Amino acid sequence: MPSRPTIPRTPPPHRLTRRLITMLFATITLVASIGLVHVPRASAATVGSTELTSGWALRSANQVADPGPTISQVGYNTAGWNPISLPSTVLAGLVANNVYQNIYVGTNLQSVPDLTSQNWWFRGQFTASATTADQAYWLRFQGISYRAQIWLNGTQLDANAVGTMAAHEYNVTNLIRPGALNALAILVTPPAHDCKDLSFCTVDWNPEAPDMNAGLWGKTLLDTTGPIALRDPYVKTVLPLPATNAADLTVYVDAVNATNAPVTATVNATITKAGYPSVSVSQPVTLAANERREVTFDPAGYPQLHLTSPALWWPYQYGSPELYQLATSATLAGATSDTKSINFGVRQFTDYRTTVNGTSFVGYQVNGKNIFFRGGGYMWDLLQRWDTKTNAAHVQYVKDMGLNTIRLEGTLGNDELYDLADKAGVMIMPGFVCCSAWENDNTWTAEQEQVANASLESQMRALRAHASPFMWAYGSDQPPTAAHLTAYKNTATRLHWQNPTVDNVATWSNANAGMKMDGPYKWEPPLLWWDSPAQSGSAFGTTGEEGTEAPPPLESLQKFIPAANLWPIGATWNYHAGKPRSVFDNIQVYTDGVDKRYGTTTSAEDYSRKSELQNYENTRSFFEAWNSHEYTQSFGVIFWMLNNAWPSVHWNLYDYYLKPGGGYFGSKKANEPLHIAYDYKTRNVYTVNSTLTARSGLTATATVYKIPDLSQAYTTSVPVTATANAATQVLTLPALTGLSATYFIRLQLKDPAGAVLSNNLYWYSSQPDALGNKKNWYMTAVKTYANLTGLNSLPANPNLATSVTRSVASGQETATIKLTNNSPTNIAFFLRPEITAGNGGNEVLPVNYTDNYVSLWPGESTTITATYQSSDLGGQAPYLRTRGYNIPTTSTPVP
Structure with missing residues (x-):
């Protein structure tokens, strides 16, 4: 119905x-x-809404002979069923009952059978509030995937509640038993594999969930009204x-x-x-x-x-x-x-168009001011589990990286995420998904048309009341057919949708889309982002997504790759890359970059320390290139992806376990409110002011150092005025000769008093990266790799001094970390302070640092603060672990 x-x-x-x-x-x-006209008596009805979370059980329909009218009777015997709490998908419920264990470790997910070939019963009992005069009862389902037959107290409410993203509501006043137990039975038919239904779809991002996220993934509510x-x-x-x-x-x-x-x-x-x-x-x-x-x-x-x-x-x-x-x-x-x-929120988003390199691109304004959206593509857990703490961590990490946007490509329905984004000032970029039944709409059945329209109606109703959504994308890679697009737009008009929309986000399929999706999706050297317009994925126009592989730090790799499979890189690593048998089911392109630029890796530990460098320089350059051309040739960017649905080595700015690594801190550096950036293509230096306040009287300094002796090869300083909400080219480094094979470029932006506002260190090569002519939709070949092996010849520096203090308030701890390089001659390079749970334990997560992966010249010091929850220490004492590319690892108790 x-x-x-x-x-x-x-x-x-x-x-x-x-x-x-x-x-x-x-x-x-x-x-x-x-x-x-019916005029009720002046006695107040009970008004409220109760989420039905407990008292539920799950079982395969193949193991249940009784029909819905019987199962939905109070007192029905569920011995042998799996007790669950809602919301829950089928696989999440089975995992919670240890039917399948450690499915994210190694290749264990492959041992889970196909769960979509059978139907599944969800059964629950609940007590309804006592009735009052003229009281009504409503059952509301915010998410059932994919179709369901629903019974209440022996009576069928719906024979075909269909559509993963369509909400379903029923007036059950005449069926409810006020003040007594009631029983619900829901027979769920899972979505088809390979994204053949209008369901949630992860395309090639990771293996498909064996149940295709079948179940009651959204809230189940009992409302009482007059x-x-x-x-x-x-x-x-x-x-x-x-x-x-x-x-x-x-x-x-x-x-x-x-x-x-x-x-x-x-x-x-x-x-x-x-x-x-x-x-x-x-x-x-x-x-x-x-x-x-x-x-x-x-x-x-x-x-x-x-x-x-x-x-x-x-x-x-x-x-x-x-x-x-x-x-x-x-x-x-x-x-x-x-x-x-x-x-x-009282706010107004508007859009405008600008032609760049012959293509019309969309830009956005908020309250009449240009807004450069920058963010990442968000993913739920593979089993669609979430909680308030995890949602809050995602939003906080976005802000901590200096991003302002979360893209939801079909990952819709997490209302709590919208609430948190509203409060944090993080924009939401919602829309439908690519590469699935959603975009094969020229062959839809009449039922699929109904499901698509009901899905848009439900999701727009949920989103429109929020301050954070700034647009809606009716399609991703492909626009809907003309007829379906008209139906969608009629729905948006009827619902008074107040934000801009786009038909889709890929100019390759729709010249007027306003956004491009031209890749790359595999690793590229930092040069590519700056090589405009020669490279279609470089920083021009507006992009709905592009990104690279991103293996997480070693500590996270050890959580999901068994020790026996950790080295050399093989099938287990590749299983955690992308969807099997897709072009993303390996990370060879990324590994070639590490080995050929930083030196052949010899162990998982060596691979991780070098990949952290590569992740940092790549994501930093990615956002710097887009930011440095804002409003002139670039208008918004989404990194693919923000996070992962499960432990992955592909596409993320931080990993599944919420451990911030090189990609995270590279992004944080690039997106600081006032920033100085280096263009790998032209050697230009830019300042980017991402605030609405201009800054004058600043000084930009660029210095080039040889490696390993840190002798200066070049230095210059220029006065700078950082225009509000704009990027400004401030100087150009000359072509230098006589450099070491690997060298440093240090950029600093200082205020009139000499205080450093932005401190940015690059490592590059007199043999720079060069791109080849061979390219396709997901990558451009690299012809020549930069020689960054000089970093391996940096002298060991045992002279780093560390100190740390701690304050605790309302369950939150703040550790203040001071690092001092006491060496008279050597750099302390790529330092990574971490707060760990116990001596030698894992980093406490989630955590926010004011800075990280820092480098200190001889005699320099820096202060970094880390904030985290006491409860996340797991009862262990906090320790400060400090690592670096050329310093020994130390662990110090945090007093």
């Missing part, structure tokens, strides 16, 4: 004068007095751009009549924010039996919805992400029938 039937609309309230509204109330009273229920409140905000000193708000909320008779109610909406005037509006609504209707409050009919001097929601680094609160209620005869509340 359709989750949200289309309901005829009534004329908007602003067409009524106050006198007419008064007359309408009088008419309603008269109609009610003669019995044509005769009128409210759904999907939303505030659309419009600013008088370019001015931002006012805002027009339009409030929308759906009202649903739970009864079989007409009902009249008053719908109320109140907008509040501490320190700002409150706004309250209301209007009467008469709904026909079982009618669902959108109720609208706009400034034309309710002038109080025109705000002056509003508090604006700004993305990270642009300002504060201020949020307002909307509280809606429906009242009948003086009693509350339902309430719904949301947080929302």
